Amino acid sequence: MKTDMSWLNTFRQSDLTHFEQTSFPSQRLEDWRYTNVSAIEKKQFALASQIEKLDDNAKSRLAAFTLNDCYHGIFIDGFFQASLSTLPESITVCSINEAATLHETLLAPVFNQAIESPHGFTHFTNAHFSDGIFVCINENSQLDKPLQIIHFATQEAMSATRHVVILQNNATATLIETFIGVETQTYLTSSVLEIFLRDNADLTLYKVQQDSDKAYHFGGTYVQQADNARFTHHNFALGSVLARSEIISHLETGAQCELNGLYLGANRQHLDNLTRIVHAKPDAVSREYYKGILNNRARGVFQGRIVVDEDAQRTDSQMNNRNLLLSSDAEIDTKPQLEIYADDVKCAHGVTVGQLDEKSIFYLQSRGIDEDHAKHILTFAFANEMVDKITVPSLHDCVFTQLLARFPEGAER
C-alpha cells in the first residue's frame, strides 16, 4: 500500500476511522435487513499479499475467463498485474495508485463523489484497497474494444479494490468486470467502482460475478449520469456463498439508465442485489429488469428503489423483478420501492414470485415433451432471456456456458 499520495490518504484515514467505528453493516439497517454478513467478520481474514506466480491450475482458470476480443486489466488478489494486462493506448487508463499522482487533476476532484450513502463495505474498501483501475475517455472518443477487468482471487484472504471510470462528453465505451477465484478457496473480495458519465456519454457495463462457491463478495457500482448520458448495466450473480451487489445511479436531465440482472442461487448461496435509481432532474428514463432462480437452500434478495426528486418531472421509470423458486428450502425476499416527490411521472414496478407458467408447460407437453423436460427448458429460457442481452460475443459465450452448466437439461434434447 502506497502512503505517499497525501490527498488519497486523507480518504483512507477517514474511511478507516468510520470502519473501525461501524464495522460491516448490521441487519438493523434497513438496506441490510435480509443479509447477515457476520460470517465475514468471524473468518478474520488477513489482507491479501502480492503473490509471486500463479500455479497451472490458477492459470487455466484465469485463461478460461479471459475474453479474446477485449482489452484486459488483470488484478490478482487485488494487485494490478501490468505484465498480464493488455490496456488500450487510445485512452487514459492505468492503475489507480499511479493515477493518484499521474492524473491527480482528473481523479482528485471526483474521488468519492458518487458514493451517496456510504456504509461498512465502502468504508472498508476505501480504507484498505490495494489498487484499482482508473479509466478516462476523452470527449467525443470511443473505446474500440471492450475493456475487461478481471479480479482473480487465489489466497484465503481479503482484498479490496477501488476503481474510477470517467467518460467525458460524448464518449462511448464498454466495460466488463469479471470476478473469479481459485475454486473452493475461501476469501473476501470487495470492490467499489465509481463512474462519472458526462453529457451524452454512453457506457455499457457488464458484471459477471463467478467467485468460488466459498467466497464472500461485495461489489458496489456508483454512477453519476450527467445530461443525456446513457448507462446500461448487465449484472450476473452466479458465484460465491454470500454476495452483495449494489448499483446506485444518479440521473440528470434526459439521462437514460437500464439495469438488467440475473441471480442464480443454488446450495447455500445468498445473493443480495440492491439497486437505486435517483431521478434528480426532469425527463430521465430508467428501466430495470432483474430475474432470479433459487434452488436448494439458496436465498435471493432484491431491493430496488426508484427515487423521483421534486424537480424530476416527466420521469419515466419501470422496474420489474421476477423470481422462480425451485426448491422448498429456497427463499426470496424482494422489496421493490417507489419514492416519488414529483407529480408528472410515469412509474411502475412489478414483482412476481412463482412457478413456471402452466400453459407453457402444457404447450410443450402437447408437442411430445415430457413434463420434467418441459420445466427444464422453461427454466433455462427464463434465465437465458437475460444472457441473450449480452452483445459482446465472447462474453455471451462465456456466460452461456455457465448457464448451461447450471441447467444442462434445459438446452440439450
Next chain:
Amino acid sequence: MSANNDEINNLLNQDYKQGFITDIQADTFPVGLNEEVIAKLSKVKNEPEFMLEYRLKAFRHWQTMPSPDWAQLKIEPIDYQEISYYSAPKSKDNGPKSLDEIDPEILEAYKKLGIPLAEQEQLAGIAVDAVFDSVSVATTFKSKLHEVGVIFCPISEAIREHSELIKQYLSSVVPVGDNFFAALNSAVFTDGSFVYIPKGVRCPMELSTYFRINASNTGQFERTLIIADEGSYVSYLEGCSAPQRDENQLHAAVVELVILKDAQIKYSTVQNWYPGDKEGKGGIYNFVTKRADCRGENSKVSWTQVETGSAITWKYPSCVLTGDNSVGEFYSVAVTNNLQQADTGTKMIHIGKNSTSTIISKGISAGRAQNTYRGLVKILKSAENARNHTQCDSLLVGDKCGAHTFPYVEVKQPTAQIEHEATTSKISEDQLFFCQQRGLSAEDAVSMIVNGFCKQVFKELPMEFAVEAQALLGLSLEGSVG
C-alpha cells in the same frame, strides 16, 4: 385549466364539517401517566383484578420500548406525560341505562354527525356503539342482537360480564408487547367495542362503532375485540371524528379479530379524524394496530378502509392466515392533502395451506402531503399453494406532494404464486380535457376520475359507507386541483 382553478378551489375549499366542540361536563383525569393512574383507571372502570395486572404488565413493558422511527413520517415528539388518559362525560351513576339518561348535548353531537342513537330513527339494520372520549355512551339494538346470541357491548362491560371470553382472546392476536403503541394501548385503553358471534350465526344486522374525541388534551385509546365463532358472519363498520383544535391529539387504538373455522368478518373503516389545518397545525395522530387472525380452516377476513382524516396515519391492518384455505383481503383508499402524512398498508402472513390474499391499495396525495404504502407479504414454508395478488396505485394531485410504495415480499415456499404491481401517475391534462369536452366541469371531471380510481375499493364498502366515503373524498381533496 387556470381559469377553472379558482372555481375548483372554491368548490373544494370546504372546511372540516365535524370540527365542532360539544360543551358538556366531563370527568377528566389530570395529565400524566404512571402506575397510579393506571390503577385509578382500572378502578373507575370497575375492572376485575386480572385486568389491572394485565395493564401494569403492558405499562412496564411499554416503558422499556423506544418510539418507532422507521416509517416514512415526520412526527413531532409526543410527551406522554402531557396527555390525560381518561375523560368521560359526567353521569349520575355508573353510566346511562337508557337513552333518556344520556346528556342531551351528546345526543345532539351524534345527531350532528349523522349518527342518530334512537333506534327508531336509524337506518334499519345497523347497530351502533357510540364511544365518546374514553367511554361508550350508548349501544343500540342490544336486545335484538341478544335474541340470536350475539354479544355486542362496550369492551369495559365485556371485561366485567364476559371475563372468560376476554381472558381467552384479549391480546391473543396483538400481544401486549407487540409494538410501542399497542403496548401503550394495552396499559391505558378505556373503552371500545366487544363483539362475539356464536357458532353458525349470521349476524342479522351490521354492527358499527362511532368514535368521537371531544375533550382536549386527552388521548383516545380504544380497544376492539371481535370473535367470530365457527361458521359465523359479521360485518362491522367503524367511523370517527374529532373537533378542530390547534394541538395534536393522540389516538392509539388496537383492534383484534379472531376468526374461527368457516367464519367470516368484514371490517370497514371510514377514518375522518381532524386532519389539521392548511398549515399543518393540529390534527389527530392516528397510530393504530389492527390485526386479524384467521385461525380456522376456510376462515375469511376482509379489511376495507377509507383514510381521509388525521394529521398522521400509521396503520397496517394485517391478516395472519393460519388456517388452511383461509382468505385475507385488504382494500384501502388513503387520501392525504395539505400537510397530512400517511404511512399505511397491510401485512399478509401466510401460514396455512392454500391460503390466499388480495391487496388493493389506492393512495391519493395532494397539496404538500406524503402518502406511503408499506406492505408485507410473507409466505411461510408451511403455506403450500399460497396465492397473493397485490396492486398499489398512487395518484398525485399537485407537484409538491409525495407518493411512496414500499412493499416487502418474503417467500419460502416454491408453490406460492405472488404478483405485485404498482403504478404512480397523475390526472393528466388529456383526461381532464376529454371530460370537459364532453360537457363536464373541471371539478366534476376530477371527482369522476378520482372516484373511478378508487372504485375497486368503494365497491367493497357497505352502501351507506360508500356514499359517505365518496363525499369525504371530495372534501379531503379541497383546494388541491391545479
